Amino acid sequence: MREKVFTFGPGKGIVGVLTEPDSSVLRPDAPIALSSNVGMHSHSGPHRLYVDLARSLAARGFPMLRFDLSGQGDSAPRTERVNEFERAVLDVRDAMDALTERVGAKRFVPLGLCSGVDSTHTIARDDARVAGAIFIEGYTYRTPEFHLRHYGKRFLTRRFWEMYGKRKFNEYTERLLGRQGKDDPVQVIYSRNYPSVEQLERDYTAMLNRDTALLFVFAGGMHSMYGYNYEGQFADLLPAIARDRRVEVAFFPKADHVYTALVDRRQLVERIVRWFDARFP
Amino acid sequence: MGALFFGSSKEPLYGFFHPARGNRLRDTAVLLCPSLPQEYMRMHWAFRRLADLISRQGFPVLRFDYYGTGDSSGDTGAGSLEAWRRDIVTAAHELKDLATTAKISAVAFRLGAPLAATAPVHFSSLVLWDPVVHGGKYVAELEAGQRRVLEQDPASDRVTQEELLGYPFPAALRSDLRRIDMVAAEPPRAQRANVLVSAPSPEAEGLARAWRARDVATSVAVVPDDTAGLGQFQTASVANEMLQAIVSQFA
Numbered sequence: 408m409r410e411k412v413f414t415f416g417p418g419k420g421i422v423g424v425l426t427e428p429d430s431s432v433l434r435p436d437a438p439i440a441l442s443s444n445v446g447m448h449s450h451s452g453p454h455r456l457y458v459d460l461a462r463s464l465a466a467r468g469f470p471m472l473r474f475d476l477s478g479q480g481d482s483a484p485r486t487e488r489v490n491e492f493e494r495a496v497l498d499v500r501d502a503m504d505a506l507t508e509r510v511g512a513k514r515f516v517p518l519g520l521c522s523g524v525d526s527t528h529t530i531a532r533d534d535a536r537v538a539g540a541i542f543i544e545g546y547t548y549r550t551p552e553f554h555l556r557h558y559g560k561r562f563l564t565r566r567f568w569e570m571y572g573k574r575k576f577n578e579y580t581e582r583l584l585g586r587q588g589k590d591d592p593v594q595v596i597y598s599r600n601y602p603s604v605e606q607l608e609r610d611y612t613a614m615l616n617r618d619t620a621l622l623f624v625f626a627g628g629m630h631s632m633y634g635y636n637y638e639g640q641f642a643d644l645l646p647a648i649a650r651d652r653r654v655e656v657a658f659f660p661k662a663d664h665v666y667t668a669l670v671d672r673r674q675l676v677e678r679i680v681r682w683f684d685a686r687f688p
Numbered sequence: 689m690g691a692l693f694f695g696s697s698k699e700p701l702y703g704f705f706h707p708a709r710g711n712r713l714r715d716t717a718v719l720l721c722p723s724l725p726q727e728y729m730r731m732h733w734a735f736r737r738l739a740d741l742i743s744r745q746g747f748p749v750l751r752f753d754y755y756g757t758g759d760s761s762g763d764t765g766a767g768s769l770e771a772w773r774r775d776i777v778t779a780a781h782e783l784k785d786l787a788t789t790a791k792i793s794a795v796a797f798r799l800g801a802p803l804a805a806t807a808p809v810h811f812s813s814l815v816l817w818d819p820v821v822h823g824g825k826y827v828a829e830l831e832a833g834q835r836r837v838l839e840q841d842p843a844s845d846r847v848t849q850e851e852l853l854g855y856p857f858p859a860a861l862r863s864d865l866r867r868i869d870m871v872a873a874e875p876p877r878a879q880r881a882n883v884l885v886s887a888p889s890p891e892a893e894g895l896a897r898a899w900r901a902r903d904v905a906t907s908v909a910v911v912p913d914d915t916a917g918l919g920q921f922q923t924a925s926v927a928n929e930m931l932q933a934i935v936s937q938f939a
Contacts, residue, residue, distance in 0.1 A: 410700075410759070412691040422691045424702070424759050449732040454854040455725075455757070455764050481691055481704050481736065661846060667837070667854040668847045 408465040413472055415505030420483030421498055423450060423474025425510075426461035432468040438514035438538045438687055439506055440464055440471035441499060445520045445665065449480035453520075453665035460676050469683050470510075472502060492600075495526035503536055514538035516683070519545065521664065528602075531619060532610045539620035539686055541679060544664055547625065547635045548604055550643045556636050604644060611648045620686040621654045624675065626662035633664055655682060694752075694782040701775055702759035703752035704736075705786050706743035713746045716812055717787035718938070719780055720751040723798035723820075724772065725764070726830070726853045728757055731797060734927040738795065741935045748787035752779045765856025769803065769864045776807040793878075795934055799826065802868045805876040814881040815937050817930060821891040823868025830857070871898045880905040884933055886913040909933065 413425040427433075442457045444450060450473045451458045461471035476498045478484035485494055499517055506512040516539040519527035524545035531540035549557075561567045602610065614621060623641055630636035638658045642649035649656065657678050662671035689707055693700040708714065720735055722728050739749040754772045756762035780792055793813045796804035801819030804811070820826040830852045838847060850858055871894055881904055883892045888910055896906040911933040 410693065410761075412693065412702075414690065422704075424691075447733055448729060449758070451753075451758050453729065455729075458759060459764065480732065665854075669851045669854075669856060670846050670848070672854075 408462060410461075413474070413505070415474075416477060416482075416498060416501040417485055417487075418483065420485075421474055421477055421501060422481040422483075423472050423502070424461070425470065425472045425506075426465045427470045428465040428468045432466065434468040434687070436514070436687075437469045438516045439510075439512045440469060440683070441502055441515055441517045442471065442473045442519075443476050443495070443498065443523055443526070444479050445523055447479070450475045454667060454672060456520075456666060456672055456675070459672065460679060463676050463680050464683060467680055467684060469687070470512075472506065474498075474502060492525055492529075495523075496529050499526050499530050500534070503530075503534070507536070516540060518543065518679075521545075528610065531614050531621075535617060537614075537617075537619055539622070539683075540614065541622045541624065541682070543624040543675075544626060544633060545623065546601060546607055547633075547640065548644055549634050550640055552643060553630075553634065553636055553640060557630065608645055608648060611645065611654075615648070615651055615653055618653065620682075622657065622679070622682045623655070624657045624678070625659070626664060626666065626671070627658065627660040628663040628671075636660075689786060695775075695778045699755060699761040701752055701755065701761070701778060703750050703779060703782065704739070705783075706739045706749040706751075708746050708748045708787075709744050710746045715789055716791040716793055717748040717750070717783050717789050718742050719776070719783050719792055719794045719804075719811075720749060721776055721779075721794055721796035721800035721804045722751070722754075723800050724754060724767070725757050725855045726833075727798050728753070731927070732758075734931060735797075737926070738931050738934060741931060742795075742938050745935065745938045747793075747938055748783070748789070750779060750783040750786065752782075765858060765861075768861060769868075772803050773807045776804055777809055780807075780809045780811075793938075799865075802870050802873070805870060805881075806873055809877075811876065811878045814876055814878045815934055816881060816883045816892075817934065818885055818889075819870065819883060819892065819895070820868060821870045821889075821895050823865040825891075826868070827862050827865050870895050875899045875902045875904045878904060880907075882906075882937055883908045884911050884930065885909070886911060886930060 408429060409427045410424050413423045415421050445453050457473040461473055464471050475482035476495050489497065503515050515536050517527040517530050517537060518541035520543040524542045527540055527542060531537045625635040627636045641656045648654055659671055659674060666672040666675050689705040691704050693702055695701045720739055722731060722735055735751050739751050743749045753760040754767055754775045756764055756767035783792060784790060791812050794804045794811045795815040795817065797817045799820045801816040804814060834852045850856055881899060883896055883906065885892045892908050896908045899906040911930050913927055913930040
């Protein structure tokens with residue numbers, strides 16, 4: 408395994424680390440995995456997740472580039488007038504262009520965690536060079552079974568209805584005062600444009616029509632915040648997509664959003680490596 | 689220059705060099721020594737910003753990842769205090785080459801402080817940011833943070849005794865950390881040290897007294913800032929007030 412600094416993009420200001428397998432295990436047509444930031448964390452990933460993943464993939468013959476989006480981590484900002492989402496998409500495209508030109512890469516597997524899923528989704532939908540995509544803690548919607556599992560017997564407790572009443576009262580008061588959602592910097596920063604379920608189905612279908620392998624990974628440990636709490640939730644949301652042989656869904660019921668526990672992180676890395684092995688033999 | 693790998697080819701370290709900028713170029717380079725490892729993650733952006741601000745004052749700056757952290761070689765959890773001290777020496781040599789200067793100062797954050805203060809490097813001056821003066825207290829903080837996480841985690845049975853706040857923390861490392869006592873240790877070779885703390889700290893005052901008694905001109909200043917501590921260990925910090933205070937040391 409070798410690691411080297413890989414810079415690209417405008418003025419080569421985007422900074423990443425390319426992990427390449429030893430020649431003894433290198434697979435000639437292996438796609439290159441691509442990862443970038445999770446929130447404000449640097450390209451090494453939360454708890455060094457992407458470093459561990461890159462080195463594990465390299466041991467199985469797959470290269471990986473982990474990089475900082477422009478203006479984040481070690482990367483310089485771009486000068487184009489684009490929003491954050493468009494910037495991320497440009498950065499990932501620049502990464503693929505540079506790897507194509509400089510190491511002869513032909514196929515890519517972008518992966519995203521949480522907000523990183525936004526650019527991964529767009530690239531996987533629109534770029535024919537994407538052979539596979541991994542969505543960790545990506546788009547999901549709460550289903551009736553989610554609510555049943557989440558609230559369960561809590562529906563029958565007094566505290567649940569007290570809290571419910573308090574929340575509704577606060578929402579009503581905020582609406583009356585015309586303050587709802589306004590001028591709240593936290594809301595502005597954390598708000599994301601979620602595609603509708605219908606749009607998701609169309610997008611995933613477009614990816615599959617190009618024979619793109621898809622891995623969806625969800626954690627259930629913080630389900631009240633991130634909205635996924637049972638193995639079959641993806642299949643309940645998008646049954647036709649879930650049935651496709653190119654689609655796999657992994658569920659870690661106890662893991663938190665960024666896989667803080669060592670055992671969760673190890674299992675996540677192993678699951679992704681197994682997926683690469685199976686999908687790109 | 690930007691990002692680079694340096695040191696031994698078998699176990700390279702990752703770093704990022706910020707060349708001096710501005711009209712007033714200085715003859716001293718500045719090495720940034722981060723903390724480990726939870727606080728590395730939390731402070732990465734703040735360190736980039738700090739390096740940028742100091743380089744704008746005319747100082748070349750190198751920030752780097754210790755062995756087993758960030759992009760440097762080594763498995764997560766494989767490092768030791770001794771290895772990390774060696775990394776500071778390696779990084780200092782690299783910085784001297786990059787900046788073509790023999791004079792180096794260091795800014796060291798939290799656990800980086802006892803490492804930088806005891807590494808065999810002759811720093812012209814040290815800026816210690818919320819230093820870990822006593823390792824026992826630091827380990828206790830980490831363990832208390834871990835207990836808080838576990839109390840909120842219904843599935844805490846799968847978290848091993850060997851990890852703290854998402855990182856491996858083997859018993860040998862904890863034991864080494866507990867032995868850190870900056871007051872009792874040999875003072876640094878630096879001529880002066882400035883200790884900046886985000887809240888009043890009797891420990892920092894005690895350290896300053898001990899170092900002054902041994903001819904290291906040491907000052908302590910309180911810069912109210914919420915950067916220290918591990919309460920929000922997964923949340924990135926921007927540490928604006930503290931960064932400005934540190935940069936003013938170089939202005």
